[in-house]
Amino acid sequence: VTEPDRPPRSRRDRPAKAPLSRDAIVQAALAILRSDGLGALSMRRVATALDTGAGSLYVYVDGRDALLEALFDHIVGTVTLPSPDPAGWREQVHSLLAGLRDALIEHPGIAAAAMVDPPRTEVSMRLLENLLGLLLAGGIGDQDAAWTADILSAQVTYAAIEAELRRTEPDAIAAEVSTTLATLPPAEFPVITSHAAALVAGDVEHRFRYAIDVVLDGVLARTPS
């Protein structure tokens, strides 16, 4: 049965196959996530990419959910954290959150997954630490800053998911929304039909910036300056 000239699945097939490791698994999973999204990210698919069986992954990773947490950690870790500057804190908040949003968008589905069970890892804490510091540098009160960090998180996740949707079918979605709004009977939906243009106005970037500014303005209004 042994055929020396054509060994089945020999290690020589692939150039210097790296040994299995937690990092190799994370890297393989990230590649799949980036190219095909969360739906395609199965333990079996990751294992296949590493030329092994799904069961082998469990030595290094505590199941799929733990893998997702590791991926989220890695992704959040790539976001550059500005050192709080009271003069430019507001723009720093914008760039921090836009950076997080973009990192999430690059890995379709991870934002939604992270929302369902939010990771409390050190990397996530580092980002929260930074965001809180920026808000406090802006003169926002302690309790307000803490709650505002939460509000802003919601906006980041929401913007990421929305952007992912538009990326998969950029024109299709926009057109669909427009027609849906236009098709509505004006008698029953007077407000929507008369505001259809405003509802679809602005790209992701613009709307995101607006949302952050509205939240910051709102919380600043209750901080005696």
Next chain:
Amino acid sequence: VTEPDRPPRSRRDRPAKAPLSRDAIVQAALAILRSDGLGALSMRRVATALDTGAGSLYVYVDGRDALLEALFDHIVGTVTLPSPDPAGWREQVHSLLAGLRDALIEHPGIAAAAMVDPPRTEVSMRLLENLLGLLLAGGIGDQDAAWTADILSAQVTYAAIEAELRRTEPDAIAAEVSTTLATLPPAEFPVITSHAAALVAGDVEHRFRYAIDVVLDGVLARTPS
């Protein structure tokens, strides 16, 4: 093989089994969703509850995603919509959004599912129509109102998911967060550790009300009153 005295799976086993219908499927699915959450909501499980096979559902429902949309529609449809009153518009926004949030919380997982692909059904449009009307009644400008509706949607979904997490393990989560924050090294996380109390302060209701108010205050600040 036929045994008249003990027929296998006879219709007489269950009292007056209702014939399969789209509505029956939706009702069965809602019951599963309420009791066991989205994770337990499989086509097979719904079929079993209706004493039939999973394949039979496809006559009335275009697959699982379509079923989820129908469920979301039903849930959103239960929210009572106030008729806009310029005098009490703000409180009306609160009650509308709190109503939606609570309806979502009652059906664990549906908020996250709806976020991933937002339904553009008539029922959802009716809620948007109402919300937009309330914001306009509050004197918010056209473009601001349109974008603010989106911002508020994000807060509702976020609050619902957060509340669902706390519901499954009310004390466990709160305790875990506290200890996670407390365990952090103060040297590396000076802001978080010194604001630990503020970060976990407030229940879901309080934080939600705060978020809505911050957003409304922020958008009102850019509307010349």
Next chain:
DNA sequence: ACCTGAACACCGTTCAAGT
């Protein structure tokens, strides 16, 4: 026209058996 039940192509996870 509707339902059944088997089949197809997948899942995550476990675990005995090998090396």
Next chain:
DNA sequence: ACCTGAACACCGTTCAAGT
């Protein structure tokens, strides 16, 4: 110590065959 591969208990969806 690590990996394999089969097994278990699930999925969504399709479709020939029945009634």
